[in-house]
Amino acid sequence: MKVVTAAEMRQIDRDTIEGIGIPGIVLMETAGSAIVGAIKQHYPTVQRIGILVGKGNNGGDGLVIARQLAHTGHDVHIFLVSPVDSFTGEAALNLQIVKNLGLRIEEIVSDAKPDSERSTALNGIVGCELLIDAIFGTGLRGAVRDPIATIIDTINRCSTPILSVDLPSGLDADTGNPLGTCVQADRTVTIGLPKRGLLVYPGAELAGKLEVVDIGFPEQVVDAQNIKVHWTTAAAEWIPQRPSASHKGTYGRVLVVAGSTGMTGAAALASEAALRAGAGLVTLAIPKSLNPILEVLLPEVMTLPLSETEAGSLSVAAAAAILEFAEKTKSVLAIGPGISQHPDTVALVHQLARENQGHKLGGRMVIDADGLNAIAQNREIMSFLDRETVLTPHPGEMARLTNTSVSILEEDRIRTAQTYASEHGVTLVFKGAPTVISAANGDVWINSTGNPGMGTGGMGDVLTGIIAGLMAQGLSGERAAALAVYIHGLAGDTVSERLGMHGLIASDVLKAVPEAISSLIQ
Numbered sequence: 417m418k419v420v421t422a423a424e425m426r427q428i429d430r431d432t433i434e435g436i437g438i439p440g441i442v443l444m445e446t447a448g449s450a451i452v453g454a455i456k457q458h459y460p461t462v463q464r465i466g467i468l469v470g471k472g473n474n475g476g477d478g479l480v481i482a483r484q485l486a487h488t489g490h491d492v493h494i495f496l497v498s499p500v501d502s503f504t505g506e507a508a509l510n511l512q513i514v515k516n517l518g519l520r521i522e523e524i525v526s527d528a529k530p531d532s533e534r535s536t537a538l539n540g541i542v543g544c545e546l547l548i549d550a551i552f553g554t555g556l557r558g559a560v561r562d563p564i565a566t567i568i569d570t571i572n573r574c575s576t577p578i579l580s581v582d583l584p585s586g587l588d589a590d591t592g593n594p595l596g597t598c599v600q601a602d603r604t605v606t607i608g609l610p611k612r613g614l615l616v617y618p619g620a621e622l623a624g625k626l627e628v629v630d631i632g633f634p635e636q637v638v639d640a641q642n643i644k645v646h647w648t649t650a651a652a653e654w655i656p657q658r659p660s661a662s663h664k665g666t667y668g669r670v671l672v673v674a675g676s677t678g679m680t681g682a683a684a685l686a687s688e689a690a691l692r693a694g695a696g697l698v699t700l701a702i703p704k705s706l707n708p709i710l711e712v713l714l715p716e717v718m719t720l721p722l723s724e725t726e727a728g729s730l731s732v733a734a735a736a737a738i739l740e741f742a743e744k745t746k747s748v749l750a751i752g753p754g755i756s757q758h759p760d761t762v763a764l765v766h767q768l769a770r771e772n773q774g775h776k777l778g779g780r781m782v783i784d785a786d787g788l789n790a791i792a793q794n795r796e797i798m799s800f801l802d803r804e805t806v807l808t809p810h811p812g813e814m815a816r817l818t819n820t821s822v823s824i825l826e827e828d829r830i831r832t833a834q835t836y837a838s839e840h841g842v843t844l845v846f847k848g849a850p851t852v853i854s855a856a857n858g859d860v861w862i863n864s865t866g867n868p869g870m871g872t873g874g875m876g877d878v879l880t881g882i883i884a885g886l887m888a889q890g891l892s893g894e895r896a897a898a899l900a901v902y903i904h905g906l907a908g909d910t911v912s913e914r915l916g917m918h919g920l921i922a923s924d925v926l927k928a929v930p931e932a933i934s935s936l937i938q
Contacts, residue, residue: 422554422589448480450629466544470551471498476507478550551585559596592619656889667696668888671747677728682754689881692929729756750884752787765790792816803856808845855894865905869917907932
């Protein structure tokens with residue numbers, strides 16, 4: 417599903433009205449009807465409904481909602497948070513209609529109303545069974561100020577459920593950051609397409625449960641915007657097919673370069689995850705001293721014992737054997753889980769990355785964990801990578817790659833991922849809540865699966881293996897990354913439904929990967 421900025425949404429709205437000829441008043445009526453349908457579905461027993469209305473199009477939607485709810489017998493109370501004479505266009509027309517119908521209207525923000533009268537009106541808001549927030553929507557510019565800030569704080573403090581129209585008032589539609597005070601909605605019904613700020617935190621939490629309603633924006637108008645950001649809500653069409661006349665060679669090979677003394681678990685999880693994702697053959701390149709334990713631990717995974725450092729990590733002397741194996745078998749490389757930051761191992765990562773120049777390895781690599789930390793020590797290595805190289809940093813690793821603070825990176829997760837992937841020509845998986853995947857051409861996917869129970873060690877190793885397994889089956893780096901993140905989160909959701917989120921571990925998610933893929937196919 418396409419995801420828009422506020423500017424893109426305004427242009428779609430404008431082109432629909434001016435270019436296609438669908439009047440704005442028709443779009444407003446359709447939006448109001450769709451949201452009334454959602455209200456009746458989710459709040460079927462509610463009767464007394466308060467609707468907070470601003471002067472813009474969002475307020476116009478709220479007035480349509482008020483009229484339609486009143487028509488079906490609801491006790492509707494309209495609270496104007498902008499002076500009557502400030503309403504224009506379709507919002508003003510709908511305000512006149514509700515006046516003509518004699519609906520109850522309270523103007524709580526006007527130059528003539530003293531604070532004492534405003535306080536009385538706010539008490540009326542608190543007495544409602546449901547509040548509809550139709551104050552700002554995407555039209556807000558700058559921080560919310562009094563008296564509207566006080567109104568928002570008041571409704572947030574009361575126990576009445578709040579449904580926001582299009583966007584919680586006070587939320588930045590593009591970044592998901594509150595512009596000062598922001599409505600804390602229980603549910604948000606957004607119009608046409610989801611806005612970026614509804615899918616990233618803290619906006620996703622402020623929006624509550626999110627629902628998208630279609631109001632008939634023409635497909636050609638939406639396509640004309642060349643929207644680059646998508647919300648991954650299903651990706652079954654990308655799952656590699658399993659033809660009847662096939663064998664293990666059909667589904668590709670993965671070479672996992674991982675593990676060190678004390679970190680054998682990371683190597684095991686990544687290797688098995690590649691198999692669980694459907695790869696035909698998986699080989700694990702490990703320090704030779706770890707070979708006996710991993711051969712016992714992973715009966716389905718082949719091993720390639722290699723030269724090691726005195727600390728029990730892979731040595732740079734292992735590079736030749738890894739490169740020879742990768743070229744001979746046409747394997748996808750997954751590099752980094754548990755390899756340590758030993759200087760000799762860092763040099764190994766650098767050499768493997770350099771060998772990618774000229775597509776000697778076809779650019780088919782997934783780099784995670786200490787593989788990323790190795791690159792952060794020599795950022796010039798990025799020049800040897802291409803769009804078929806997938807980097808999977810969490811915020812701390814991303815901060816090291818960019819020499820930037822985590823707080824700055826998290827201000828706008830989408831822009832962070834998109835900028836880095838485009839500048840360096842790679843596919844980036846910026847892990848977190850939510851995980852954001854960006855291709856080198858600027859295409860972005862915001863993931864919709866996963867849960868807080870997945871915040872435990874080893875989850876990233878499983879994800880690395882899934883990405884590599886999907887790439888081995890022929891998916892491009894960007895599609896493999898977006899699909900893998902979705903499957904990984906779906907597997908976590910599947911397990912949490914059975915076991916709960918407390919105590920969820922990476923091996924639980926690993927075992928649920930085939931089940932998650934099967935549920936997508938079905």
